[in-house]
Amino acid sequence: MTSPYRLAGREENPGDLIVNIGGLKFGEADLIVIAGPCSVEGEETYMRTATAVKAAGAHMLRGGVFKPRTSPYSFQGLGRTGLSILAAAKRQTGLPVVTEVLDLRDLDAVAEVADLLQVGARNMQNFPLLKELGRAHKPVLLKRGLCATIEEWLLAAEYVLYAGNPQVILCERGQRQSKETTSCSLDIGAVAAVRELSRLPVVVDPSHAAGDRSLVTQLSRAAAAAGAHGLMVEVHENPEAALSDSHQSLHLDEFRALMSQLTTLDRKLA
Ligand code: PEP
Ligand code: MN
16 A cells, blocks of 8 residues: 555545535535634524525535634633524525534534534544544534644544545645734645545635635635635624634625635636
């Protein structure tokens, strides 16, 4: 065996992996957009945002209910109450949802509602969690660690695949830098590299990479150009009042503008 990626790699498995979530096919040519607030903050605000991002063309909803926060004093998410809100939003919009599983003990409850189980950057190498997700019957969105190598990331995906879950989508979300120009640096090279090395679909989260909403549109365009199969974007109806990731969340009108830019991506030579 030459490649360390027996299941995630291309060597032993010809063809791209297509992850089908309610008819949305991650891994095909079309760009899939996941949108919603960083955290689910309440039923009414979540419903308004979900309805608005759907109207703007989003294909899938996001919203964290178990939040990995740097400070223990920050909003930690609504927990299981948030899961009920996500379930209601799915019913109302008909869109699938992704949310983070922070702790193994919540896996069954999250998997009952979520169509895609997010592993956060901070949990990318939580091996017991990865092994347990291998036994889940829902696809996994595996975020790249804050300063994980491509090899570490693909081997983390390999854990889930090897434990028996064949459906993994990778997510590049920016890498920690010593100088904080952007919150993290979006590793566009890694997007191209994992497309070459691996058969798994790859999604880019421009919001956590940018750390600032003014940069999200250009990073989204770059991700699309580099071959990302999808984008996951934070959007809030009132970002200034958001309980998490306020600076990087797009206003609804900015999200609508992003969606229309994504329809006109090709550039001509000078
Ligand atoms: C998130 O998607 O809100 C999140 C916490 O992401 P990450 O794990 O990439 O920091
Ligand atoms: Mn966030």
